[in-house]
Amino acid sequence: xxxxxxxxxxxxxxxxxxxxxxxxxxxxxxxxxxxxxxxxxxxxxxxxxxxxxxxxxxxxxxxxxxxxxxxxxxxxxxxxxxxxxxxxxxxxxxxxxxxxxxxxxxxxxxxxxxxxxxxxxxxxxxxxxxxxxxxxxxxxxxxxxxxxxxxxxxxxxxxxxxxxxxxxxxxxxxxxxxxxxxxxxxxxxxxxxxxxxxxxxxxxxxxxxxxxxxxxxxxxxxxxxxxxxxxxxxxxxxxxxxxxxxxxxxxxxxxxxxxxxxxxxxxxxxxxxxxxxxxxxxxxxxxxxxx
Amino acid sequence: xxxxxxxxxxxxxxxxxxxxxxxxxxxxxxxxxxxxxxxxxxxxxxxxxxxxxxxxxxxxxxxxxxxxxxxxxxxxxxxxxxxxxxxxxxxxxxxxxxxxxxxxxxxxxxxxxxxxxxxxxxxxxxxxxxxxxxxxxxxxxxxxxxxxxxxxxxxxxxxxxxxxxxxxxxxxxxxxxxxxxxxxxxxxxxxxxxxxxxxxxxxxxxxxxxxxxxxxxxxxxxxxxxxxxxxxxxxxxxxxxxxxxxxxxxxxxxxxxxxxxxxxxxxxxxxxxxxxxxxxxxxxxxxxxxx
Numbered sequence: 226x227x228x229x230x231x232x233x234x235x236x237x238x239x240x241x242x243x244x245x246x247x248x249x250x251x252x253x254x255x256x257x258x259x260x261x262x263x264x265x266x267x268x269x270x271x272x273x274x275x276x277x278x279x280x281x282x283x284x285x286x287x288x289x290x291x292x293x294x295x296x297x298x299x300x301x302x303x304x305x306x307x308x309x310x311x312x313x314x315x316x317x318x319x320x321x322x323x324x325x326x327x328x329x330x331x332x333x334x335x336x337x338x339x340x341x342x343x344x345x346x347x348x349x350x351x352x353x354x355x356x357x358x359x360x361x362x363x364x365x366x367x368x369x370x371x372x373x374x375x376x377x378x379x380x381x382x383x384x385x386x387x388x389x390x391x392x393x394x395x396x397x398x399x400x401x402x403x404x405x406x407x408x409x410x411x412x413x414x415x416x417x418x419x420x421x422x423x424x425x426x427x428x429x430x431x432x433x434x435x436x437x438x439x440x441x442x443x444x445x446x447x448x449x450x451x452x453x454x455x456x457x458x459x460x461x462x463x464x465x466x467x468x469x470x471x472x473x474x475x476x477x478x479x480x481x482x483x484x485x486x487x488x489x490x491x492x493x494x495x496x497x498x499x500x501x502x503x504x505x506x507x508x509x510x511x512x513x514x515x516x
Numbered sequence: 517x518x519x520x521x522x523x524x525x526x527x528x529x530x531x532x533x534x535x536x537x538x539x540x541x542x543x544x545x546x547x548x549x550x551x552x553x554x555x556x557x558x559x560x561x562x563x564x565x566x567x568x569x570x571x572x573x574x575x576x577x578x579x580x581x582x583x584x585x586x587x588x589x590x591x592x593x594x595x596x597x598x599x600x601x602x603x604x605x606x607x608x609x610x611x612x613x614x615x616x617x618x619x620x621x622x623x624x625x626x627x628x629x630x631x632x633x634x635x636x637x638x639x640x641x642x643x644x645x646x647x648x649x650x651x652x653x654x655x656x657x658x659x660x661x662x663x664x665x666x667x668x669x670x671x672x673x674x675x676x677x678x679x680x681x682x683x684x685x686x687x688x689x690x691x692x693x694x695x696x697x698x699x700x701x702x703x704x705x706x707x708x709x710x711x712x713x714x715x716x717x718x719x720x721x722x723x724x725x726x727x728x729x730x731x732x733x734x735x736x737x738x739x740x741x742x743x744x745x746x747x748x749x750x751x752x753x754x755x756x757x758x759x760x761x762x763x764x765x766x767x768x769x770x771x772x773x774x775x776x777x778x779x780x781x782x783x784x785x786x787x788x789x790x791x792x793x794x795x796x797x798x799x800x801x802x803x804x805x806x807x
Contacts, residue, residue, distance in 0.1 A: 228548040230785045232793055233568070233803040310521060361521040391529040393540050444525045448532040458542040491542025496550055 234497065250277040256290055267292030299324045299399040299423035301377040305368040306408040308394070308421035309379070311358050317351060319358055321366070324399060324423045327376040331358075335369060335380035337387070363389040365419050365427065385409060389419075390444035392429030393461050397468045399424035403475040410476040414483050416456045420474060426464055428457045459486060462494035463503070470504040477514070482507040519608075522736040530737050531723045540733065546778055548729045551670065553789055555678040557804055563679025566805075567671040570731065571661035576653065576671040580681045582696070583650040585641065593640020593648035595630045597622040599655040599668075606660055614657075621655070621668065628714060628745045628754045629653075629672060636709050642684055643694060649681055662731045665743055669716035670786060676713055677790045680705040714745040714753050715786070717779040719771045721763060726771045728778050742771045746779025748787075 250256060258274045267279040268290060277283070279294040301307065301323070312328060313320035319331040333346050333354060358364065365386050366379035381387050399422065402408075408420045411431050419427040430453040449457075463482040464474065472478055485506035486494050493499050522530075530540060537544050549570035558564040561577035585592060599621040601614025608614070629635060640649040653675070655668055683699045683706055699705075719726045720738040727734060730741075739761025745754040752772065757763065763771070793800060 228782050228785055229550040230789045231550065231552055232789065232800075233552040233554050235801065235803055310523070312521070359524075362523045363526070389523075390525045392526070393529070394526070446525065446528050448535075449529060451536050451538060454533055454536065454538050455542075458538065458540060461540065462542060491538075492544075492547060495541065 229496065236497065236501075248283045249281070250283055250292060251280045252278055256283055256292070261288065263289045265289045265291030267294060295400045296398065297400065298326050300375075301325055301329070301368045301371060301423070303368050303370060305422040306365065306419070307368060307377075307379065307423045308363065308365050308389070308419055308425035308427045309423070311360055311362045311364065314354055314358070314360065317346075319354070321364065321379060323377065323379075323421075324396070324425060325375070325377055327374065329368075329377035329379050331364070331366060331379045331381070335378070335382060337382055337384075358388060363394060363427065365389060365421070388444060389427055390429065391446070391449055392427055393457055395426040395428065395461055395464050397424045397426060397464065397474070401468055401471065401474050402426075403473045403478075405475055412460070412476065412480055412483070414456050414460070414480065415453060416460055418460065418476070418479065420476075426474070428460050428464075430454075430457065455491060459483060459491045459494070462486070462491060466494055466500040466503055467507070469500060472504060472507065478507060478511060481510040481514075485510070520732045520736060522733055526733070527737045530734055534722045534725050534727055534734070537725075539727070541731070543729075545725055545727045546774060548666075548778075548782075551667075553670065553674050553786070553793075554803055555674050555790065555793060557802075562681060563675045563677075565671045565674035565678055567667050567674065568659075569661075569663060569667040569670070569729070571659055572663060572667045573658040574664070574667050574671045575656040575658055576668070576675040577656075578675050578679045579652045579654070580679065581650050581652060582642065582647055585645060585648040589637075590645035591641045592632060592637035593650060594637065595626075595635065595651045595653055597625040597629070597653050597655070599625070599657070601657045604659070605657045609657075621664065624665065624716075624743065624754075624756060625653070625655070625668070625672070627756075628669070628716060631753075633753065634713050634747075635676065636712075639706070639708070640681075642696065643686055646694070647696060651676075651679070660732070662735050663718055663729045665716045665718045666729060669714070669745070670782070673710055673713045673715060673786065674790060676708050677710045677794075679708055681708070682706075712747055714747045715779055715782045716743055716745045717775040717782070718743050719775050721761070721767060721771070726767070726774060728774075742768065742775065744772060744775035744779065746776055746782075748780065748783035750776050750780040752776060 254277045256275045256277055260273060262275055264270055268275055269278050277292045279292050281292045281294040284291045284293055307323045309321040309323035311319050312322045317333045321329045321331050323329045366381045368377050369380040370378045402420050402422055411417045417429055417431045430449050460483055463486050467474060467482055485503045489499050533539050552568045555565045557566045558577050562580045563578040566575045599618040601609040601618050603610040642648055683704050685697045687695050689695055718741055719728055720730045720741040722738045740759035740763050743756040744752055746752055
């Protein structure tokens, strides 16, 4: 019950890598004074020198130089796994909030409807759209295409995508999610995680029988067991700790962080000093594994 | 009020968690998130404090001005409240969007703080019926993640503790008129006694239980909440019910008891922290807004 009150402290970044990265720039940094390069996104020319206008990573493609910003909204690419929230039900489509600049769309024709994989969408289906997905519902989906204005078109045409049931959503920066072959993981600690490329991370109890979960629009409202809940809460706090110290998120880093946090109580993980300690341990483990 | 969308399944998850006394972030029902307090953050006020409670951040500035006492109470000064909802906190506050919430908050603050039992208003009197100190308390919401009342009350208490009112000397001139002279010495100032200043505890009814320090997600699951202001002795000075739902007398009683207990526990660490900060004096490392 006792409230934990403290004076704020200046947080130093916890980092074990000491090497200076040449490809990271802040606004105003001169990328090159060579005039042979082309000016891409995130750069401008100042006195014949190519200068960065955002903080981020320099990318070169032949003669084109771009800076990919670190603090950004989600710039989707085809094939990205996203977690999103339905904001609107419209004709033949749902609008989905995915942390992009524009709301994404999920077309009625790009979801798997119950009863038959490939059947024509009738007018009746259009009328019953709210029965499948309602405003506020969470879904996991894949980016099918990108429209010319940058809006994303999603699809859930696989059994692993679909409506999400009971669990916890953590909203982080999209730059912190590491691109991997799979973004769905059943962690050995007893919970599952969907690391959406858009920075939305979904934590849920690993479903016992596979066929019931995912893909369908049915969600179980049975209470989640206390032990699963504790694991999920611990993972949630671990994710926030890693994100606060800008550690790249993927299954291994999350799992190592979970293991490092086991000696603390779940609610203590978010205290700054505990957070620092856990992240430090995680980075050590990651370095050991690499080296 | 800033709101978030939460799906039905998420609500069920949160509800069951609170029933089992394990909330999404690992806290119990009567736990606060960790609080960071810094006073003396704005140099052009007489007293100021910045409080962050989880992801909720408020800034309070107090300015002392000489005014005329209210005719009903000629020997007392008074407090004025203004709550500014910055659009930085949430885009909903843009334009006049935050006005309603601001008025609601400031009305509650008047009730809680502007009476002689909370603040020693007599000490604000300069000459009865003619001059008194008016404390303008300005609250700025920087980030909203639920539980605004509690965060604001802690910040106000800290800012009142920090307030330094210059001493005044009244001298009579030949014609019998009075002249007020402010002391030139910046260290010659009067401090307020904040011992009896109450803290607000908001209890939200979620399912069949009540929780303190709700996040926005939890708030979305609750129908009604009770705002209680409690002094360090455990005396309740003000209660208010907010939200559309109803509360039965029995649960109001339970919530009041819990509020008393939690509120009492809030004061000791707060005062200890303020004393500690005060004793550091100039050695204190200022963090401010960039920490």
